[in-house]
Amino acid sequence: MLRLEGALVLGLSCYGYGLLPMSWWVFGLLFLAPDLSMLGYLASPRVGAAVYNAGHTLLAPVLLVLLAYRLNHPAWVSLALIWLAHIGSDRLLGYGLKYPTFFKDTHLQRV
Numbered sequence: 001m002l003r004l005e006g007a008l009v010l011g012l013s014c015y016g017y018g019l020l021p022m023s024w025w026v027f028g029l030l031f032l033a034p035d036l037s038m039l040g041y042l043a044s045p046r047v048g049a050a051v052y053n054a055g056h057t058l059l060a061p062v063l064l065v066l067l068a069y070r071l072n073h074p075a076w077v078s079l080a081l082i083w084l085a086h087i088g089s090d091r092l093l094g095y096g097l098k099y100p101t102f103f104k105d106t107h108l109q110r111v
Contacts, residue, residue, distance in 0.1 A: 006091025009058070013085035022078040030079070034086045041103055049098040056087055056097060 017027055040051025054060070061083040068076030090096075096106030 002096075003092050003094060006088045006093075009088030010085050010092055011088070013081045013088055017078060017081040017085070020074055020078050020081075022074070026078070027082055027085075030082045031086055031089075034083055038103075045102060046100040048103065049100040053097045056090060058084065058087060061087070 034055045037052045037055030038048065041048030061080040064080035064083070065077055068074070068080060099105040099107070
């Protein structure tokens with residue numbers, strides 16, 4: 001069920017991005033940017049999990065979409081949709097939010 005939810009988030013994000021006058025090469029270039037949050041694991045598993053989870057929860061990109069829409073800032077909307085698409089693809093593939101014990105311990109499964 002959670003993988004299906006991820007597919008829905010991915011699909012709707014891509015659909016929304018396609019409605020904007022933005023280039024798909026930008027989408028491709030920035031699609032993996034949220035994974036830079038894995039660099040937090042260089043400090044420790046606890047810090048890494050916190051930083052990774054901050055970059056992989058739906059709350060921040062959804063708030064960014066709402067704010068960008070309200071301020072009529074399509075570039076921010078496109079960034080938020082790319083971010084949401086990334087999160088959706090992670091969930092679709094079974095990658096979940098991290099526990100502070102070990103990088104491979106997630107709320108969806110052990111990867």
